[in-house]
Amino acid sequence: MSLISHLGVKDVLDIFIVTFLLYQGFLIIHGTRAVQMLTGVGILVALFWVGHSYKLYSLNWLLDHFFDSFFIIAIILFQDQFRNALATFGTGQRFFGLFRETDEHEEINEIVEACQALSREKIGALLVIERTNGLVNYISTGTAMDSNIHTDLFYALFQSSSPLHDGAVIVSKGRIAAAGCFLPLTRNSEIDRHLGTRHRAALGVSEDTDAVAVTVSEETGKMNIAVNGNFYYCENSKTLRQYLKHLVAREKLDETLVPIKFRDNL
Numbered sequence: 001m002s003l004i005s006h007l008g009v010k011d012v013l014d015i016f017i018v019t020f021l022l023y024q025g026f027l028i029i030h031g032t033r034a035v036q037m038l039t040g041v042g043i044l045v046a047l048f049w050v051g052h053s054y055k056l057y058s059l060n061w062l063l064d065h066f067f068d069s070f071f072i073i074a075i076i077l078f079q080d081q082f083r084n085a086l087a088t089f090g091t092g093q094r095f096f097g098l099f100r101e102t103d104e105h106e107e108i109n110e111i112v113e114a115c116q117a118l119s120r121e122k123i124g125a126l127l128v129i130e131r132t133n134g135l136v137n138y139i140s141t142g143t144a145m146d147s148n149i150h151t152d153l154f155y156a157l158f159q160s161s162s163p164l165h166d167g168a169v170i171v172s173k174g175r176i177a178a179a180g181c182f183l184p185l186t187r188n189s190e191i192d193r194h195l196g197t198r199h200r201a202a203l204g205v206s207e208d209t210d211a212v213a214v215t216v217s218e219e220t221g222k223m224n225i226a227v228n229g230n231f232y233y234c235e236n237s238k239t240l241r242q243y244l245k246h247l248v249a250r251e252k253l254d255e256t257l258v259p260i261k262f263r264d265n266l
Contacts, residue, residue: 041074104249107149107174108241114154115216115223116237124165124218125158126198128183129248130172133209139170142181149176158216168201168213184208188229202226212247214240 044063051059066073111127118125128135143164147153149171157179158165167180186203195203202213206226213226223234225243234240245251 104174105245107171108244108248110149110151111154111171111214111244112237112241114151115214115240117151117155118158118216119221119223119237122218122221123158123160123216124198125154125214125216126168126183126202127154127214128168128170128181128202128205129212129214129244130170130177131210131212131248133211135170135172135177135205135209135211138168138181138183138205139172139178142167142170142178144178145176147176149174168205186229199224199226199231203229203231206230212244214244 044066047059048063048067050056051063111129115125115127128138153176154169156162157169164180168183169179170177170181183201184204184207185197185200186207188203188207191200191203196218198218199215202215202224203226205211206213207229210228215224215226216222217224223237223240225232225234225240225247227247232243234243
């Protein structure tokens with residue numbers, strides 16, 4: 001209580017700025033390999049504490065020299081994240097993004113209309129919608145777009161004449177983040193052998209993250225959703241829209257709609 005009474009306006013401002021910077025830092029590395037590297041650094045810090053507590057001289061000597069150059073090492077390890085952070089702060093995009101609401105229903109409608117058009121013409125497609133887990137690693141493998149979500153753009157990207165039609169289109173934070181992205185293939189050895197690369201990639205990203213992957217089959221034109229390592233059949237655009245509203249907009253799933261896991265309807 002005495003500590004709180006000594007807090008001034010400058011102290012509160014100081015705490016707010018530091019908290020904000022830490023929060024932005026975690027947002028930047030969220031969903032990237034930097035998380036694993038940061039975990040490794042945490043383990044080294046724990047070893048450093050153990051070494052000093054129990055006077056382990058060899059370990060202390062090694063870690064002392066490591067942390068003497070830690071700032072340079074951190075810049076080398078996290079150079080991509082630092083570059084992205086500076087660019088983001090320069091535009092003010094991430095800061096103002098905290099106060100910007102996206103119309104999820106409008107985005108879902110654009111995605112559903114695009115999938116419906118692609119399905120009707122039997123044009124293969126793979127759209128990945130980011131949820132809680134970041135997809136920065138996968139976005140970086142494709143061509144950056146940062147575009148508004150629009151049916152015509154989705155449709156154009158998956159045309160066979162488009163140089164980006166073979167990869168996945170990733171939707172992140174209410175924007176088309178990138179196209180032509182490479183995704184990890186599923187590790188599930190029990191899936192049907194007739195599944196192509198597009199469907200295997202959809203399953204793969206849904207196994208590694210909580211993203212929702214929507215596929216349109218080039219052979220049959222059927223639309224499917226991959227989430228949590230399972231495929232669900234979408235009989236029509238209405239079913240696809242209900243699934244997306246449930247999974248992305250967090251609406252309650254229609255009780256008359258029973259999720260159908262399948263292997264043979266692809």
